[in-house]
Amino acid sequence: APGVAEVRIALTAERSTRRLIAVASGKGGVGKSTLSANLAIALSRAGRRVGLVDADIYGPSQPRLMGVEGTRPTAKDKVLDPVPTPYGVPLLSMGQLVEPGRALAWRGPMAAGALGQLVEADWGAVDTLVLDLPPGTGDVQLTMVQKYRPTGAVIVSTPQDLALIDARRAIDLFEKAGVPIIGLVENMAGYVCPHCGESSDPFGNGGAEAAAAELGIPFLGRVPLTIALRTASDAGKPPAADPGDTVFAPLAARLVAWL
Ligand code: ADP
Numbered sequence: 001a002p003g004v005a006e007v008r009i010a011l012t013a014e015r016s017t018r019r020l021i022a023v024a025s026g027k028g029g030v031g032k033s034t035l036s037a038n039l040a041i042a043l044s045r046a047g048r049r050v051g052l053v054d055a056d057i058y059g060p061s062q063p064r065l066m067g068v069e070g071t072r073p074t075a076k077d078k079v080l081d082p083v084p085t086p087y088g089v090p091l092l093s094m095g096q097l098v099e100p101g102r103a104l105a106w107r108g109p110m111a112a113g114a115l116g117q118l119v120e121a122d123w124g125a126v127d128t129l130v131l132d133l134p135p136g137t138g139d140v141q142l143t144m145v146q147k148y149r150p151t152g153a154v155i156v157s158t159p160q161d162l163a164l165i166d167a168r169r170a171i172d173l174f175e176k177a178g179v180p181i182i183g184l185v186e187n188m189a190g191y192v193c194p195h196c197g198e199s200s201d202p203f204g205n206g207g208a209e210a211a212a213a214e215l216g217i218p219f220l221g222r223v224p225l226t227i228a229l230r231t232a233s234d235a236g237k238p239p240a241a242d243p244g245d246t247v248f249a250p251l252a253a254r255l256v257a258w259l
Contacts (some may be wrong), residue, residue, distance in 0.1 A: 005211050010155045019128045019259050021182070022150040025157060025168020026056060028135040031187035032156045034233050035223065036132035037065040038240035039154070040089045042252030051082055051126035053089045055144070055224055057111050060095030067236030069089045072096055080121040087241050090126065092118045108139030119148050128259065144176035152258065153184040153221065159189055159207040168169045171215060182258050183218035184208055185251065188225040221251050
């Protein structure tokens with residue numbers, strides 16, 4: 001059996017090799033949580049050992065997205081034990097720490113403290129932690145970049161100009177803190193009508209890719225606006241878990257290459 005010193009060294013080594021990927025957006029409702037859940041699953045299917053942290057105090061939706069709504073993590077010596085999900089990605093969410101809707105009323109320091117509990121949980125063999133951040137640039141994001149220094153950040157935006165202007169602010173926060181931007185994902189890009197098959201662009205087209213080029217950050221790809229993605233998300237069945245997934249696997253492959 002390993003001695004105490006050996007176990008400590010093993011634990012430290014485990015922690016130092018763990019990659020933290022922050023998923024951020026300038027504003028809410030652009031699909032940051034949907035993308036975080038599906039990216040986490042796609043990364044897991046690509047061979048990483050992935051954990052998911054839902055730090056979005058304004059709308060902690062990961063328990064629902066990951067099919068474990070209503071679950072509560074247990075704790076040992078005040079260290080939280082992540083909740084297993086049907087998709088092989090353990091999860092901890094701000095929403096699991098408080099009654100539904102309460103996290104929203106937290107003051108900055110409380111939210112930052114809760115973030116610490118989620119990140120410093122017993123993640124065991126997890127080598128890649130995906131962090132679903134709240135939208136914008138508040139206390140949770142600041143604590144995240146200053147204290148936990150993510151390995152890199154993925155920025156999510158819709159093709160709309162306004163969402164892109166907000167995304168620029170989020171990018172600025174990471175760049176000022178020295179956190180590399182892995183790239184920009186354009187969500188809700190292009191809609192194919194399920195009835196007539198015609199493709200249209202409710203939020204414009206190509207804006208995110210052009211903005212990424214202008215900002216000098218990589219463009220990681222686009223996720224189309226589909227009714228299937230919305231209904232699967234509401235049902236707690238992320239499409240990235242489907243063997244036939246062709247949307248999230250390429251994004252995950254780009255992330256793996258970056259890591
Ligand atoms: P955020 O985390 O940025 O607030 P969410 O991930 O909660 O955004 O997404 C907001 C809503 O939009 C949800 O109902 C979600 O199911 C839906 N949604 C997100 N991305 C897509 C997409 N590509 N196609 C269809 N619906 C989407």
